[in-house]
Amino acid sequence: MNTHAMPHSADATTAEEALARQEVIDSSMATEVAMQNTLLTPRFYTTDFDEMDAIDVSGVRKDWDELIGRMKSDPNKGHFKKNADWDEIDWDGMEPKLKAEFIDFLISSCTAEFSGCVLYKEMKRRGKNADITTLFQLMARDEARHAGFINDALREAGIAVNLGFLTQAKKYTYFRPKFIYYATYLSEKIGYARYITIFRHLEAHPEQRFHPIFKWFREWCNDEFSHGEAFALLLKTDPKLTSGINKYWIKFFLTAVYSTMSVRDHQRPAFHAALGVDPTWYGQEVFRKTSEISRQVFPLTLDINHPRWQPNLDRMQAANAEISAARKAGGVGGWLRRQVASAKAAAAFVSLMTIPSIPNAVPETTRLVPAY
Amino acid sequence: MGLIFREKEIAPCTVRVSHCFDELSAHVKFDNGAVVHPGDTVLVQGPEIMAPYGEVVEERRTAIITRASRLEQLWTRATGDFEFMELCEFSFSEEVMS
Numbered sequence: 503m504n505t506h507a508m509p510h511s512a513d514a515t516t517a518e519e520a521l522a523r524q525e526v527i528d529s530s531m532a533t534e535v536a537m538q539n540t541l542l543t544p545r546f547y548t549t550d551f552d553e554m555d556a557i558d559v560s561g562v563r564k565d566w567d568e569l570i571g572r573m574k575s576d577p578n579k580g581h582f583k584k585n586a587d588w589d590e591i592d593w594d595g596m597e598p599k600l601k602a603e604f605i606d607f608l609i610s611s612c613t614a615e616f617s618g619c620v621l622y623k624e625m626k627r628r629g630k631n632a633d634i635t636t637l638f639q640l641m642a643r644d645e646a647r648h649a650g651f652i653n654d655a656l657r658e659a660g661i662a663v664n665l666g667f668l669t670q671a672k673k674y675t676y677f678r679p680k681f682i683y684y685a686t687y688l689s690e691k692i693g694y695a696r697y698i699t700i701f702r703h704l705e706a707h708p709e710q711r712f713h714p715i716f717k718w719f720r721e722w723c724n725d726e727f728s729h730g731e732a733f734a735l736l737l738k739t740d741p742k743l744t745s746g747i748n749k750y751w752i753k754f755f756l757t758a759v760y761s762t763m764s765v766r767d768h769q770r771p772a773f774h775a776a777l778g779v780d781p782t783w784y785g786q787e788v789f790r791k792t793s794e795i796s797r798q799v800f801p802l803t804l805d806i807n808h809p810r811w812q813p814n815l816d817r818m819q820a821a822n823a824e825i826s827a828a829r830k831a832g833g834v835g836g837w838l839r840r841q842v843a844s845a846k847a848a849a850a851f852v853s854l855m856t857i858p859s860i861p862n863a864v865p866e867t868t869r870l871v872p873a874y
Numbered sequence: 875m876g877l878i879f880r881e882k883e884i885a886p887c888t889v890r891v892s893h894c895f896d897e898l899s900a901h902v903k904f905d906n907g908a909v910v911h912p913g914d915t916v917l918v919q920g921p922e923i924m925a926p927y928g929e930v931v932e933e934r935r936t937a938i939i940t941r942a943s944r945l946e947q948l949w950t951r952a953t954g955d956f957e958f959m960e961l962c963e964f965s966f967s968e969e970v971m972s
Contacts, residue, residue, distance in 0.1 A: 545957055582895075616899070616900075646896075650892075650895050663898070664922075666922045668889060668918055671916070671917045673914070674914050674915070675912065675950055676912035678955055
């Protein structure tokens with residue numbers, strides 16, 4: 503690895519030049535054709551840093567130090583290496599629809615890891631509380647590593663990520679600290695549930711593993727699991743975060759995350775068919791695992807077996823398909839159709855939100871280990 | 875900070891891009907200690923920055939920070955929270971099935 507001294511621009515003044523250089527470096531790779539460029543579009547956040555600095559982990563100190571110690575020891579450091587298990591992939595021979603959906607899957611995964619990295623690094627840089635900045639530093643390390651690993655898989659497919667956003671205007675949005683805890687906790691735990699469910703399925707059906715990256719999902723999701731553990735401890739530091747009005751916020755986050763996942767997964771039929779996974783089954787399985795895990799800290803779980811649950815997820819998905827179709831159609835008619843479909847999606851969401859949740863008595867200690 | 879009008883300021887910054895197998899990351903750090911607030915926009919001047927594969931690039935640049943007006947800042951604080959879905963691996967990428 504070379505670090506170029508300033509003021510070099512990586513010896514290339516334009517992205518095209520840099521990409522051209524990449525091609526030379528990669529001459530051993532099968533993809534000699536010009537790489538297709540995909541622009542990463544992460545969001546940029548600020549938060550209330552004083553509030554975040556005020557967190558006091560002394561109430562959970564023992565568990566906290568153990569967890570941070572384990573993350574510092576970096577058990578997965580050597581894991582993200584390509585070895586003999588990394589099979590050759592015939593990208594050109596891949597069925598086009600599957601290829602498009604799989605690449606979309608890799609790009610959104612890469613963007614999510616990358617966005618996490620940007621967010622965590624910002625927290626690390628601007629925070630003053632050593633416990634908190636250490637955690638964010640370690641999480642940023644893991645996310646950057648995951649993003650690099652996915653990036654490599656994308657490069658094999660002839661897709662180069664473009665970091666051009668760096669020199670484009672970036673607007674900083676705002677995220678309340680407690681929402682960072684809920685959203686990050688959930689995204690890490692549901693990430694774990696998603697990866698491990700696919701990993702276990704492919705363990706039982708190796709013939710459906712159409713790309714080697716799935717073999718790395720177990721250790722990968724163990725990183726996600728640890729990150730989630732840290733946020734479970736943070737949520738434990740202040741009982742207000744999981745009581746009173748915040749219960750409704752937790753219900754909102756759970757509903758929003760579960761329903762988005764359901765809609766999104768149904769947009770990748772070829773991807774799921776190739777894995778031999780029914781997206782509806784997969785969704786319920788992931789929700790079940792995530793709900794079970796989240797009982798460590800959330801005072802409620804969603805009733806995913808309620809008679810109104812699945813029908814409204816289906817309605818949201820239909821409304822979403824209608825919104826895309828209307829957007830493509832364009833014009834006044836398209837605009838009208840979009841409004842109607844958006845109203846339908848909103849109604850389905852409200853219906854999901856009004857399903858009574860299942861109360862949960864949170865245990866004294868939150869510590870969990872990956873069990874699936 | 876104005877209620878309605880935006881103000882611009884210039885800040886020297888360091889951009890670090892890692893385009894390696896074990897780290898894909900990109901960060902902008904203001905060298906004069908400037909901090910951004912909700913609704914502010916940052917534009918790094920100069921050509922696109924892209925590290926060749928396997929390398930880390932660090933560059934000094936100049937950034938223009940456009941400070942959000944008071945109203946914009948309030949708006950961003952009130953609405954920003956709803957963009958959290960971005961953090962989920964199944965979030966919507968910009969190039970869905972294009």
